[in-house]
Amino acid sequence: MLASASPVTAHAVLSARGLTRRFGGFLAVNNVDIDVYQGEIHALIGPNGAGKTTVFNLLTKFLQPTSGRISLMRQDITATPADRVARMGLVRSFQISAVFPHLTVLDNVRVALQRPNGLAHQFWRPMSALDQLTGKAEGLLATVGLTRERDALAADLSYGRKRVLEIATTLALDPKVLLLDEPLAGMGQEDIATIAGLIRNVARTRAVLMVEHNLSVVADICDRVTVLQRGEILAAGDYETVSRDPQVRTAYMGREED
Numbered sequence: 001m002l003a004s005a006s007p008v009t010a011h012a013v014l015s016a017r018g019l020t021r022r023f024g025g026f027l028a029v030n031n032v033d034i035d036v037y038q039g040e041i042h043a044l045i046g047p048n049g050a051g052k053t054t055v056f057n058l059l060t061k062f063l064q065p066t067s068g069r070i071s072l073m074r075q076d077i078t079a080t081p082a083d084r085v086a087r088m089g090l091v092r093s094f095q096i097s098a099v100f101p102h103l104t105v106l107d108n109v110r111v112a113l114q115r116p117n118g119l120a121h122q123f124w125r126p127m128s129a130l131d132q133l134t135g136k137a138e139g140l141l142a143t144v145g146l147t148r149e150r151d152a153l154a155a156d157l158s159y160g161r162k163r164v165l166e167i168a169t170t171l172a173l174d175p176k177v178l179l180l181d182e183p184l185a186g187m188g189q190e191d192i193a194t195i196a197g198l199i200r201n202v203a204r205t206r207a208v209l210m211v212e213h214n215l216s217v218v219a220d221i222c223d224r225v226t227v228l229q230r231g232e233i234l235a236a237g238d239y240e241t242v243s244r245d246p247q248v249r250t251a252y253m254g255r256e257e258d
């Protein structure tokens, strides 16, 4: 029997206490505590199979925890369905990152913008009905640096620019907490620098939790790091502290630096 969960920290935007998930007899996530703060980027790192994706699935309510509690902006969301949690402002990038290849960059953002307006069920309205969203969409494109590609078809963007467009469509939902699953995967150095800067910018007014394998980017842009191993927290703190932890070096980072 697990110990009962400790109290959820009041001022974190997203908190979990004693988060635990079993798959049959296998303990994939074991007693994980995590706090994600406004204005900060929190990295969740760890070797393959450590439980990072399962933690994301638990926090976004794609999976129900076996035990433990989750709170979003001081509200207990442990039993709240995924769609409601998303409407409350906890947004995972892929949830709405379906970029429509045959729409322009601007139209992709306008389509994303209609969702929080409660028009999602009227998805097949003519594009002209989206005109009222043009100004806001252009503002978002400016925020992410996509103004020049405004009228390009999404299909014609490079991989890196498509990921930037995904971030723009995610921001259209005005998330309070943004969960990014390996946002830099498969990118070249130049795109990494652009996206890392963009994430840093986005986090100024939001809380960001990201799973990321690129440790130099984690070191550069993340305020806090939680290291998972075999479903448990191995270490947590700022990158400096965590990267000096002998257990972490042996289990994970040591491998990178050998």
Ligand SMILES: Nc1ncnc2c1ncn2[C@@H]1O[C@H](COP(=O)(O)OP(=O)(O)OP(=O)(O)O)[C@@H](O)[C@H]1O
Binding pocket: 023, 026, 028, 046, 047, 048, 049, 050, 051, 052, 053, 054, 055
């Ligand atoms: N639905 C499931 N049923 C059974 N086992 C699962 C399920 N989902 C995940 N697991 C197991 O839980 C463990 C943690 O998996 P998870 O995908 O969360 O790890 P991860 O840290 O995201 O790994 P990676 O970096 O490789 O994506 C793994 O051993 C995985 O096989």
